[in-house]
Amino acid sequence: AAVLVTRPDVPGRDAVDGLAGDGWSLVWEPGRPADGHALGGRVDAVGAVGVIALGDDPLDARFFAAAGAAGVRVVSLVAVGHDNVDLAAAERAGVVVTNTPGVLAETVADTAFALVLMARRRLVEASDDMRAGRWAGFALDGWLGLDVHGATLGLLGYGEIGRAVARRGRGFGMRVQHLARPSAPDDEVSSAVGWEELLGGSDVVVVALPLRDGPGGTRGIVDAAALRLMRRTATLVNVGRGPLVVEADLLAALGEGRLHSAGLDVFDGEPRRDPRDPVMRTPGLVVLPHVGSASEATRVGMTRLAVRNVRAVLAGQPPLTPVTAPTT
Ligand code: GLV
Ligand code: GLV
Numbered sequence: 001a002a003v004l005v006t007r008p009d010v011p012g013r014d015a016v017d018g019l020a021g022d023g024w025s026l027v028w029e030p031g032r033p034a035d036g037h038a039l040g041g042r043v044d045a046v047g048a049v050g051v052i053a054l055g056d057d058p059l060d061a062r063f064f065a066a067a068g069a070a071g072v073r074v075v076s077l078v079a080v081g082h083d084n085v086d087l088a089a090a091e092r093a094g095v096v097v098t099n100t101p102g103v104l105a106e107t108v109a110d111t112a113f114a115l116v117l118m119a120r121r122r123l124v125e126a127s128d129d130m131r132a133g134r135w136a137g138f139a140l141d142g143w144l145g146l147d148v149h150g151a152t153l154g155l156l157g158y159g160e161i162g163r164a165v166a167r168r169g170r171g172f173g174m175r176v177q178h179l180a181r182p183s184a185p186d187d188e189v190s191s192a193v194g195w196e197e198l199l200g201g202s203d204v205v206v207v208a209l210p211l212r213d214g215p216g217g218t219r220g221i222v223d224a225a226a227l228r229l230m231r232r233t234a235t236l237v238n239v240g241r242g243p244l245v246v247e248a249d250l251l252a253a254l255g256e257g258r259l260h261s262a263g264l265d266v267f268d269g270e271p272r273r274d275p276r277d278p279v280m281r282t283p284g285l286v287v288l289p290h291v292g293s294a295s296e297a298t299r300v301g302m303t304r305l306a307v308r309n310v311r312a313v314l315a316g317q318p319p320l321t322p323v324t325a326p327t328t
Pocket of ligand 1: 055078079080081082104292293
């Protein structure tokens with residue numbers, strides 16, 4: 001029987017190769033699967049019992065119908081986000097789904113904080129100007145940004161990533177607050193506040209939520225109404241998933257001067273590579289190509305955890321980090 005890996009480009013490949021030592025044959029797919037139907041056909045064709053996949057693979061109902069029938073027992077994501085997975089279809093098909101929480105939180109929090117600093121202090125604009133030969137000499141009024149120290153940091157999402165961003169905020173001399181949830185009361189780092197206070201009373205808002213559809217879901221949670229509650233001097237950063245923020249509303253707020261700046265690591269529709277795309281050209285907006293967890297050590301750690309999950313399920317043991325129902 002085989003374990004199928006949906007990508008050829010996996011850091012920590014030796015950890016995956018270790019599965020061959022357990023007697024599984026490894027099948028490395030050469031590139032991104034076209035859709036769930038195609039991926040389902042592949043697992044059937046190679047006789048896979050396990051699949052190592054990414055957070056943007058098409059793990060939909062058609063995939064799970066084929067995977068379940070083919071005898072797949074586990075789909076192990078090398079990602080924490082799982083909005084690409086039809087969990088109901090996985091359950092119907094009897095396939096266990098696992099992800100990689102924990103190992104990436106600190107690295108994603110570093111990325112979030114980098115975006116805060118870059119956006120608020122206009123550092124990318126300043127660097128681009130220098131490299132374009134536009135540095136005319138020290139100017140007292142050149143590239144003035146807004147301070148991060150002394151500002152109030154508001155966290156929309158106070159899971160493991162939000163909490164890691166909160167600790168960085170305290171280290172930078174910020175006051176920290178987060179959206180109150182039953183699972184996220186006050187603690188020694190951050191105070192729990194309501195929606196209007198979180199948005200209206202923060203200078204920097206960092207979004208670190210999972211994307212969830214349906215009632216009580218998070219899709220479009222930062223929309224025009226939410227942005228209108230924010231201060232004109234505020235910065236918005238998103239390291240969760242693109243569709244948490246209504247992009248057109250964010251671009252309008254920046255364009256009309258109703259928001260100071262924003263930093264995005266994730267987009268509604270990835271990849272984005274058209275230089276005429278408004279996200280590439282909106283003043284005050286800093287963009288990164290979904291590199292939140294992209295440190296060498298963290299990507300290897302994610303792969304190792306994904307492999308341990310596969311190994312556990314195929315050995316008939318409980319997975320280390322199964323994807324579970326939301327707890328908020
Ligand atoms: C990346 O975005 C992840 O979900 O790990
Ligand atoms: C997850 O990040 C949450 O706080 O819901």
